[in-house]
Every structure is written in C-alpha cells, then in structure tokens.
Amino acid sequence: MSLLNIALTGLNASQKQLEVIGNNISNANTPGYSRQEVILNSANSQFMGVGYIGSGVDVTTIRRLHDAFTTEQMRTDTQLYKGYETYRDNIDQINKLLGDERTGIGPVLSDFFSALQTASDSPGFIPAREAFIGAASVLQDRFNLIYDRMDQQNKLINDQLRSYSGEVNTLASGIAQLNQDIQNAQGDSRRAPPNDLLDKRDEMVRQLSEIVAVDVVVADGNYDVYIGSGQALVIGFEANRLEAQPGVKDPSRSDIVFVSKKERLVITDSINGGQLGGTLKFRNENLDEALNYLGRVAVGVASSFNEQQALGINLFGAFGSDMFTDYNDQALARSRVQYNANNARPNDRVVEVYIRDIGQLSVSDYEMRFTGPRDANYEVVRLTDGEVVSSGVISGERPASVSFDGLEVKMVAGTFQQGDRYVFQPTRGAAKDFDLKLTLPAELAFAMPITGGSSLANQGTGSIDNGVLLDADTKAFAVPGELSPPILVVFESADRYTLLDNTDPLRPRQLQPPMRNLPFTPGIANDMFSNNPGETQVTSYSGWLPKVPFTQAANQPDVWPNNGFNPERITFETIGPDGKPQLLERLSTPGGASAKQVASELNGVPGVTARAFTEVELSKFRDATPPYDPPVPFEVYINGVDITMPGEELGDIQGIFSEGFIKEVPSPLTADFIANRINNSFALQDAGITAKSDGFSVKITSVDGDDIRIEMKGDRPQDVANARGDSFEVSNGQTVFLDSVGADTRGLLTQSRGFDFSDRGPYLYEFTTPYGDKASIELTDNYADADDMLLGIAQKIEAELASQERIKRNDPWLNGADAPGRVDVSIDERGNISFKVVMKMEGQGGTGSQKMTMGGQVDVVMDDGITMTTEPPFGNLFQGSPNAQPTYMGYQFQIDGRPVAGDRFEIGYNKDPSADNRNSERMIDLQTAKLLNGRDGGLNFNDAYSQLIQQIGLSTRQAQINTDTARVSLDQTMAAWQQVSGVNLDEEAARLVRFEQAYNANAQMIRVAQEIFNSLLGAFR
Known part of the structure; x- marks a missing residue:
C-alpha cells in the first residue's frame, strides 16, 4: 500500500466525518433526529519483509447514537404527561364553571331561599311572591346554563375523539410504511442501517404516544405497535384503524372502535394514556359525575318543592300544583334509559326509570343485564362501585318492576332476552330538564289546608297547634276546599281522648274506623293521629246484651254470667320476602274473655297494637209503682261496689267514696247521682272505671277494657194492672245513625x-x-x-x-x-234518626237480683302488610274477615298542656290562606334539611353542591400535581435522551475543527506523496 493510497483513505474518512458533522449541525433542531457518527477501523496491514505496514483506514458505518431504553422511557413519560395535561385542561374548565360565583349554583340557590323568606314573612303580599318566582326563574336558568356548558364539552369531546382517531390512523399508516421502507433500505445483505428512517419511525411512535399509550414490540426489525388491551395497531407493514362512533351504551357519548380486517371492537374502556386516554378519563370520571351530582341537586330541589307545594294551598284555597319539573313524568322516565345497540332483535322494549326516594338517590349510572340462563334472569349493577344492587327474575306480566337505591324500574313492554343490556342514567339530564312550571304568584301554596282551634268553654290548659299536612292524596281531601270529615277532639278524661266526625257539629259521630279512648300524656306535646301511611285498624263488635239478664236467687251461691263473647281463633299474616302471605301469629281467645285480656294477647304479636275499653250506658231509672210491700231498697252494684249505699249508713268516717260524693240517695235514682258515686268510688277509680252523665243517662267506661259487671236489687212488679218494679235500661253505649x-x-x-x-x-x-x-x-x-x-x-x-x-x-x-x-x-x-238497642233490668223483690256482664271492644292496629282473620266466621267478637280500615289521615296535629275531661278541640279546613305561611316556612326548612345522600347521613342542597365542587376541585388540584410531576419526569428523560442522542452544537463545532485538521493533514500527506513520486520520476530521467 503506497503512501498515496493511505493518505486517500484518511482523506476519505475525514470527509465522511465532516459530512456527518455537517448533517448533525443541520438537523440540530429536527424533532426526533439522533446524532450520528462515523465509525472507523484500521485497514488490514500488509507484510513487507521488515514487518506489517498499515494500509490506511476504513469507514465501517455511520451510526446513530441511540439508547432503546431511553427512547422507550420517553414514550412512556410522553403518554403519561399528555394524558395528565389533557385531563387537567378539561377538568379545569368545569372546576371554574362550578366554583365561579357568576356561573355556579351556590349563590343563586342562596338568593332563591332569601327571596322565599321575604315572601313568607308577608304571605299575602303579591310583589314579594313575584320576587320569589323571579329568583326561581334565575335558579332554573343557572341549572340549564351549567348543563349546556357541560353538554357542549361532551360534544367537543366527541369531536376530539374523531380527531384523535384520525391522527392515530395517520401515524399508524406512517409507521407501517416506515417499517417497509426500512426493510427495503437495509436489503437482504443487511447493509448499514437507514438512520434517518429509524429516527422518523421513533418520532412517529413518540407522536403516537402523545395521543394514546402504546406498547412497541420489535420483530425482525419492524415495530409492532399495540394499544388498549393488546389490539395491534401496527403489525409489520400493515396498519389497522381507530374510529369514533356513537356509543353502544349511550349514543350521545362516542366510543372508540378498533377496526381491522377481521373485526370491529369497541375498546373505549381499555384506552389509557395520552390525549385520548386523558379525555376519556375526564369524561368517565368527572364530566359524567359532575352532571350526575348537579342533576341530583336539581331533582332534590324540584321534587321537594313540588312535594311541599302539594301539601299546601294557594291564595285561591286550592292545593298547590307543581312548582318545577315533575321528574316522574313518563317522557323523562323513558329518557333515562339507554338501550345497548347490541341488544337482540326486535327493538320492542320499553323501559321507564322513576325516582321514588331522593334520599336514597345516588350519583351513579346503572346497568341492567339479562344474564341468563333464562331470559327473565337479570341483575342491576351500580357502575360507580360495581355492586349488584338488585337481581332475580322479572315476572312475565307487564309492567314488571324492580326497585333499588330510591329508583323504580318498570319494564313496560317488549321481549326482554338473555344478553340484553340497558344503562340507566337517573340524574344525568336533570339539570337540563329543571324548569319552572308555576308563574302566577297567587298559585304559590304558602298556607296549610288545615287548622286547629280550642273551644272557649275548655277548662284545662291544653292547646292545639295548627297542624301539618303529610299527604294530600287521602280521602280527607277528596272534596275540594273541605276537610272530609272535620274532626272534633273530645277529652274523656285528663289522659284519654276520642276523635269524632264533626261534619254535623250538633251530631258528632264516630269515625270509621272508630278512634276512641286514645291515650294522652298530660304536660307534653302528643300526636293526635297516626304517622304510618300503611297502618290499618280492625274494631271488634261492641259489648253484648244478653238474651235476658241473669237472675241470682237469694238463697243460691253467688254466680256471675260471663260477657257472652264466644271463643275465637285469630290469625295474623304478613307479606314474606317472596311477596306471598306468610303466617305471623295464630292465637285463640277463650269464651268470655274480657277486652283487656284479648288486647293483652294481641299486643304480643309483632307489628300489632291493641287497645281495649268497655262501655255501658244506664238510663230511664224508675221506681216501682205501686211500691212493693214490704219495699226492697233500689240498689245498684258496679263491679261489686254498692254505689247506692245511703250516706247515713256510711257514717262520717268511711273509706268507700272520696270527698264530694252525694250522700243522699235520690228517689228515683238519677244519672247524675250514679255518675257521681262511680267517679268518687276509690275502688272503681283504682279499677279505671269512670262515668259521665248527660242528665238522662250515665255512660260507664272501663278505660282498660275490663268487663263491667252490673247488679241491681229492688222491688219486683206486683200482680196488679200497670204495675212495674224498680228498673233501668242498659245498652252497650253504641248509637247507630240512619x-x-x-x-x-x-x-x-x-x-x-x-x-x-x-x-x-x-x-x-x-x-x-x-x-x-x-x-x-x-x-x-x-x-x-x-x-x-x-x-x-x-x-x-x-x-x-x-x-x-x-x-x-x-x-x-x-x-x-x-x-x-x-x-x-x-x-x-x-x-236525624238514630237508635240504640237497650235491655231492661228489673228488681226481683226479696227473691234475688238481676245481673249482667258487659264486655268491651278491642281496636286492633296493624302495621303495613299485616292482615287479620278470625274463626268462626260468624263469631261475636270479630268478623271472620274483618274489614281493616286505614287509620292514616294524611295530617298531624299536636295537643300540649293539661286538658281535662270535657275539653274540646276542632280541626277543619283553612278558610284564610292569605294570612298563613306555615307551608312556606316548611319550604324554607328545605334549605337545611338533609334530603340527599341519606345513606351517608344526609346532605342539604348547598352541601350536596359543595361536595361536587370539592370533589372537582380536589381532582383538579391532583391533576395539576400529576401534570407537573409528569412534566418533570419527561424533562429528565428528554435530557437523558439529549445527552445520548441529541446534537450539541458546541461539541459538534469542536469535532468539526478536529476533523478539518485531520482532513488537511491527509491532504498534506497526499501532496508529500506527490512530491516523492515526482522526485522518483525525476531520478529516472
């Protein structure tokens, strides 16, 4: 290898380094770009005799600086941050909406009750009533406004879901294409990696993680991308899609649907992370919850005011009509049901959801599932906590109904089938439906329809209040503008009273059922009527007059006849858990049992209360004519007490009668005398026996229901024309009106x-x-x-x-x-015609006396659902199937103080509603009444709304904390990525100088090699 070649390899390597450095610097601000570097290796050395001589440098590859763990962590941190950020941005909007005094419910609700207080202070003042209606209208507008804003946010979310789905699809297609491009670029020989394509793919996956949480699996160099609960968004070179469509459970709330060649799958509930997950989390956990909370307050205000309106009368004297929306309107009841789009055909089901108890009303939605194996098997799940609140089998009758959490669900019509599902949203749209129905000030029912008063002749200190109406839908108010019947309260004694029908004040008669000898506790406020709407009463027959009085022979042992009542078997039943009658108790009463004994037996039955009293009336006292010779004193004994004993026989010191008794026995006997002696008898007082005289007859009463035994002695009729003996007439005190x-x-x-x-x-x-x-x-x-x-x-x-x-x-x-x-x-x-059945008792002279025993009556009061039957069917104590009559009047009065016998109180219809604010005062009480969320101790309207604000505020603060924390984590991860993969311009500049020097050095080496070569050529010339 020549020096020139070695220099050329160095020059080439330096040039590549400079090109990569230039590319790094150019892409310093390119999203997702990873810094690249040239990887060099020494070229293979050659043996030249004296040793191995190097042959320069080889450019092995161009490597991107990339850490897979940091990149994956950045995806995770990105989806977390974007999820929290999106969630925070959404919840912050409703937090401001609900908490701002200009848009929240709290201030308007306070103004509403303040206007009510002002109107109540002057119930007949029309301008004050108008101001209250105006405040109610503002309250309506505020409920509607908040709902509209939240509904707009729900619609915006639907739009966002479509937008996010589109972005996901674009990115998924891009990732699939890049998978293919990368595979094509690398080829079969596995050439140098296409760094820019790899960066683009990583950046696309990062952008995808901003929208939704992803799981990336590397397979043969491809990115397979999974979302939700394992749905493959990208597999190799193929991309699947997401779509937003009207919800399967609720068409007003879009679902996210995963679409592939093989399936369409709703994955809304499995989506998490990113903007898509944050948006769905806000909708599911906060927007729906806020609408439900707000709706519960709206239902509470409207329903409680409507209910109170119905219990009062307006300025026209008529019962109040609904002030606000009737939330049990059939159309609204049907609007609360969302039918699952996957329910079996035909679509013929009709379901209605009614609100029966606002105190038990939750803020949850519910899902009714027909679980099988039979079509009628169902369960209802409360969606906030997953608890099954009702389950069983619906009946085949229509409508069939089930009840839970203050709701009644009616299946009105249709073929309900296994697999069917229905979502119930009891309060979701209530704020939208909140509407002021009453617009005329005079129609505000500020007055109560009933009023009470005391007789001016009363001698005691008792006082009656003006009463309170509990239920206007009773027979007492069947006639408009009247109380049917008006009531007269008569005190029989200081601790006993009777309620009478006062339709005819000159002829008060017993109510049906009779309410007689009711107990009263002096010195405290006593309720006069039952508070139990389902309570009923059965009343036994009155005491029996015998066929003839019993004659007691003077020379025979003392014998007393019984009261004539037959033995009877009494059966009580109640409704069992299966809805069928079940035995509660069965007992028998012996023949001749006193009313007190019967009542004592019955009081041992759960849910049964029995009262007993005995009444007998004596009248028409007559002396014998002509007098019998020798005369027999006219004597009357009550339960063994001689009430006709002459005063001279008693002496000055006696323990039979109290002070104030009449000493001289009149002839003939009088009703006043008999009553005086009975009421002053120590023995009869201890036995609870009292008497009352109207001057013509004397009515003797045992307040405990003991038998009253009467014995008389006197002259018998002589055998002469028109002769009569000592006598009087006896009745059971019952007057029958025609x-x-x-x-x-x-x-x-x-x-x-x-x-x-x-x-x-x-x-x-x-x-x-x-x-x-x-x-x-x-x-x-x-x-x-x-x-x-x-x-x-x-x-x-x-x-x-x-x-x-x-x-x-x-x-x-x-x-x-x-x-x-x-x-x-x-x-x-x-x-008016009336009658009594009476029987005469006559003296028997010296041969004996006449006796009779009067039995009493039993009033049997039974809780709701209890029924009573007796055997034999023609007994003389109770009817075989007694007519159980309701005792509930639908109103309540209290009497306080210490009334005395003879005191009277009247209850009637209110004829002057303009001066009465009793019902408006009860409306004011609704402000602080804990009518909502009864399962957790109760909340008033303001507290229930404040609870919503607190929960949304807490979620908002937590969302901000989570967002800030996720931002810090993401910044740290990005810094770590930047340190590994990011382009540092200072470092790149330093490298540029170094590589430029190397390039110049290699260029100089080439020049040297050229000179050497030229010198060699010159040597051969």
Whole structure:
C-alpha cells in the first residue's frame, strides 16, 4: 500500500466525518433526529519483509447514537404527561364553571331561599311572591346554563375523539410504511442501517404516544405497535384503524372502535394514556359525575318543592300544583334509559326509570343485564362501585318492576332476552330538564289546608297547634276546599281522648274506623293521629246484651254470667320476602274473655297494637209503682261496689267514696247521682272505671277494657194492672245513625209530632248494624203523632235486625215478643234518626237480683302488610274477615298542656290562606334539611353542591400535581435522551475543527506523496 493510497483513505474518512458533522449541525433542531457518527477501523496491514505496514483506514458505518431504553422511557413519560395535561385542561374548565360565583349554583340557590323568606314573612303580599318566582326563574336558568356548558364539552369531546382517531390512523399508516421502507433500505445483505428512517419511525411512535399509550414490540426489525388491551395497531407493514362512533351504551357519548380486517371492537374502556386516554378519563370520571351530582341537586330541589307545594294551598284555597319539573313524568322516565345497540332483535322494549326516594338517590349510572340462563334472569349493577344492587327474575306480566337505591324500574313492554343490556342514567339530564312550571304568584301554596282551634268553654290548659299536612292524596281531601270529615277532639278524661266526625257539629259521630279512648300524656306535646301511611285498624263488635239478664236467687251461691263473647281463633299474616302471605301469629281467645285480656294477647304479636275499653250506658231509672210491700231498697252494684249505699249508713268516717260524693240517695235514682258515686268510688277509680252523665243517662267506661259487671236489687212488679218494679235500661253505649238515601227528611222530623211517610217518598235509610253489616229500611206509613212514629220506626229497625244472618245466629237482643231487648229510637233537632238497642233490668223483690256482664271492644292496629282473620266466621267478637280500615289521615296535629275531661278541640279546613305561611316556612326548612345522600347521613342542597365542587376541585388540584410531576419526569428523560442522542452544537463545532485538521493533514500527506513520486520520476530521467 503506497503512501498515496493511505493518505486517500484518511482523506476519505475525514470527509465522511465532516459530512456527518455537517448533517448533525443541520438537523440540530429536527424533532426526533439522533446524532450520528462515523465509525472507523484500521485497514488490514500488509507484510513487507521488515514487518506489517498499515494500509490506511476504513469507514465501517455511520451510526446513530441511540439508547432503546431511553427512547422507550420517553414514550412512556410522553403518554403519561399528555394524558395528565389533557385531563387537567378539561377538568379545569368545569372546576371554574362550578366554583365561579357568576356561573355556579351556590349563590343563586342562596338568593332563591332569601327571596322565599321575604315572601313568607308577608304571605299575602303579591310583589314579594313575584320576587320569589323571579329568583326561581334565575335558579332554573343557572341549572340549564351549567348543563349546556357541560353538554357542549361532551360534544367537543366527541369531536376530539374523531380527531384523535384520525391522527392515530395517520401515524399508524406512517409507521407501517416506515417499517417497509426500512426493510427495503437495509436489503437482504443487511447493509448499514437507514438512520434517518429509524429516527422518523421513533418520532412517529413518540407522536403516537402523545395521543394514546402504546406498547412497541420489535420483530425482525419492524415495530409492532399495540394499544388498549393488546389490539395491534401496527403489525409489520400493515396498519389497522381507530374510529369514533356513537356509543353502544349511550349514543350521545362516542366510543372508540378498533377496526381491522377481521373485526370491529369497541375498546373505549381499555384506552389509557395520552390525549385520548386523558379525555376519556375526564369524561368517565368527572364530566359524567359532575352532571350526575348537579342533576341530583336539581331533582332534590324540584321534587321537594313540588312535594311541599302539594301539601299546601294557594291564595285561591286550592292545593298547590307543581312548582318545577315533575321528574316522574313518563317522557323523562323513558329518557333515562339507554338501550345497548347490541341488544337482540326486535327493538320492542320499553323501559321507564322513576325516582321514588331522593334520599336514597345516588350519583351513579346503572346497568341492567339479562344474564341468563333464562331470559327473565337479570341483575342491576351500580357502575360507580360495581355492586349488584338488585337481581332475580322479572315476572312475565307487564309492567314488571324492580326497585333499588330510591329508583323504580318498570319494564313496560317488549321481549326482554338473555344478553340484553340497558344503562340507566337517573340524574344525568336533570339539570337540563329543571324548569319552572308555576308563574302566577297567587298559585304559590304558602298556607296549610288545615287548622286547629280550642273551644272557649275548655277548662284545662291544653292547646292545639295548627297542624301539618303529610299527604294530600287521602280521602280527607277528596272534596275540594273541605276537610272530609272535620274532626272534633273530645277529652274523656285528663289522659284519654276520642276523635269524632264533626261534619254535623250538633251530631258528632264516630269515625270509621272508630278512634276512641286514645291515650294522652298530660304536660307534653302528643300526636293526635297516626304517622304510618300503611297502618290499618280492625274494631271488634261492641259489648253484648244478653238474651235476658241473669237472675241470682237469694238463697243460691253467688254466680256471675260471663260477657257472652264466644271463643275465637285469630290469625295474623304478613307479606314474606317472596311477596306471598306468610303466617305471623295464630292465637285463640277463650269464651268470655274480657277486652283487656284479648288486647293483652294481641299486643304480643309483632307489628300489632291493641287497645281495649268497655262501655255501658244506664238510663230511664224508675221506681216501682205501686211500691212493693214490704219495699226492697233500689240498689245498684258496679263491679261489686254498692254505689247506692245511703250516706247515713256510711257514717262520717268511711273509706268507700272520696270527698264530694252525694250522700243522699235520690228517689228515683238519677244519672247524675250514679255518675257521681262511680267517679268518687276509690275502688272503681283504682279499677279505671269512670262515668259521665248527660242528665238522662250515665255512660260507664272501663278505660282498660275490663268487663263491667252490673247488679241491681229492688222491688219486683206486683200482680196488679200497670204495675212495674224498680228498673233501668242498659245498652252497650253504641248509637247507630240512619243515613237518608231517598227523600230527605232532615229538618222535617221531630220527636214532638208525627210525619206522613206515604207522601213524596220513597223514604229510604241505610245504617250499619252493630256487627258491621249493611242494613236498610223504608218508611211508608202515615204517623199521626210522635209516639206512633217512634214506635213504627223502631219496629222497622227491629225487623231488619232480626233478618240479619249474623244476628239470627247470636240472637243477642230480639228474642220474640217477650224479649227484654228493644230498639230505642231518637230524632235530634235536625231531624236525624238514630237508635240504640237497650235491655231492661228489673228488681226481683226479696227473691234475688238481676245481673249482667258487659264486655268491651278491642281496636286492633296493624302495621303495613299485616292482615287479620278470625274463626268462626260468624263469631261475636270479630268478623271472620274483618274489614281493616286505614287509620292514616294524611295530617298531624299536636295537643300540649293539661286538658281535662270535657275539653274540646276542632280541626277543619283553612278558610284564610292569605294570612298563613306555615307551608312556606316548611319550604324554607328545605334549605337545611338533609334530603340527599341519606345513606351517608344526609346532605342539604348547598352541601350536596359543595361536595361536587370539592370533589372537582380536589381532582383538579391532583391533576395539576400529576401534570407537573409528569412534566418533570419527561424533562429528565428528554435530557437523558439529549445527552445520548441529541446534537450539541458546541461539541459538534469542536469535532468539526478536529476533523478539518485531520482532513488537511491527509491532504498534506497526499501532496508529500506527490512530491516523492515526482522526485522518483525525476531520478529516472
């Protein structure tokens, strides 16, 4: 090898180095360009005798400075940073939207309640009502505005998904093409690597990682690129595609679909990292959540105000109509359902989602899946935590329904099949649908429809509040502008009260079901009515009058008849978990059991409360005429206590009666005297037996339901014409009213003159027998005087009672012409007809006494779902299938203080709503009421909205921290890459000088070689 050749190899090597250095400097700012360098090797030496002489230098290759690990790390850091950055940019927008006072709900909601407070302070002032409606309109606009902004962001995301998909497709195609170009450039001989193509491919993959997280596998020099859960975006020279299409679960939210020659696969849920992953993360975790949170507040405000509006009356005296959107409107119920695009055909399903309890309402979406193996098998999954909240088998009937988390899902129609899926979005669009429906100020229902008052004649310190309405959808408000019926509260004693139907204030009657002798605790506020909407009551029959009083012979052992009640078996059932009746309890009552004993047994049944009391009425006390000779004192015993003992026999020191008892026994006995003696008897007081006289009759009551035993002694009738013995009449205290269903005789009938029922009839009357059976009579005769009329009416009633099957079986009062029982008819001052069945007790002279035992009544109160049946079906304690009547009135009143016997309180419809702000005050209470998120202790509206702001704010701060951290990590990785692969112009300049010197040195060597060659040629000349 000559010196010239050696110099030429050096010159060539230096030239290549200078060219590469120039290329490096030119591409110093080219994205993805890796610095290159020339790799040199000494040429093979040659043996020249004296040794091996070098033959110059060889240019082996041009190498790019590249570290695969750093490049891979940069891809990872890039997709993380871009994902966090995109997520942060998106969430920051709604964070500002929700938290800004100019766009958020909080300030507007506060203004809304402030305007309500002002209007409530002057409930009849129209301008204040108008201002409140204006504030409600602003609240509507704010809910709608925030929804619109978020909906626009959702639409923008759909556009971005299409854009990102297009960019991914472009890059994927470019990578596949570069794979092919690189393979072609290298050829079969594996020539020097095409550095620029390799750089371009790495840069394309890096750009792809800005959009989506990728996994790169090197195979035979090619980059195979995978995304999602392993979908091959690039394989060798082929690229697959991504598309954005309307969502399978929700067409308003685009899905990302992986498209290859073999399949179309929705991969939205498996996409992560990069701008695409950050955008989807924001939509799934924050945008949807924010809409659901906001929607829950909207539903809470609208539903609670609508509910409270419905419980009040407006200035017209009518119940309030919806103030805001009815979120259980059928169209809205159907809009909450998204039908999966892959559901089996035909598309005939109709599903509705109703909001039943805002307190249990979550902020989650749900998916209903028909899991098989049968078409009817289903499960409902709460998507926020994956919990199955309902599962089972839907019935074949339509509509079928399932309930969970405060929702009711109705499957209205269609062929539901295994594999079907439905997404429920209970609150997603609620802020959009929030709409003010009420625009007239007078229609604001600020007043309550009920009001209470005290009688001016009350002697106690009791006071009644104005009440609160719980439910307007009850029979109490069936007639517009009226309370049906108005209620009279009558205190029987300081600790007992009765509720009466006060439709006719001159003739209050028992409610149906009767609510009598209810307990009252003096000195504290007592609820007057039931608060349980599903509660029902069964009432037993009244106490029985025997066929004849029992005659106790004077010379025989003392015997007491029982109360006449038959033994009965009582069965309680409830609804089991499978929706079918199941036995709750079965028990038997012995014959002659007192009401107290029966109630005690029933109170042991879960969900059952029984009250007992006994009532008997004594009237028409008469002395014997003519007097019996020798006379037998007229004596009356109540539960063994002689209440007719003459005062002179008692002496000054006695322990039978309390101070204030009447000492002198009147002749004949009077109702007032009997009541006084009973109420002053120590023994009867201890037994809970009291009495009340109206001057004509005395009503004796055992508040605990003990039997009341009555014994009388006195003169018996003598065997002379028109003779009568000492006597009085007994009834069970039950008054039966006749209701006119034909020609109206109210105001026409009196007890002082007759009436012609044969003219202008028909005169039809209906009534309920003491057994609860329906009965009726028709009056057709012309009665000349009142006595004939009362007797004729009584005979009609007796005949109707005697024809009743149940009365035939038990034959309590009417036992032929000689029976001691009779019907006692009365006509009040308004012409209303009523009757009692009474029985006479008479003295037996010196031969003995007459006795009877009056049993009591039992009111059986049952929780929702409990039913009661008894055997035998024609017993005389309960009906075989008792008519369980609801006790829930739909309103509540409280009485406080210490009422006394005889005190009265009236409850009626509010006739002056303009001065009443009770319902608006309850609307104000909604501001602080914890109506939402009941499972976690409850949140009020402001707290629920603040919770949304806090969560979005926390996510925003965390997103910023993650973005900053990822930026630092990416910068460090880029610095590491720059150190290895980047072009440093200072270093390149230094290398340029060095390689230029080498180039010049090699050029000088060529000149020297030329001179030597020329010298040699000169030597041969």
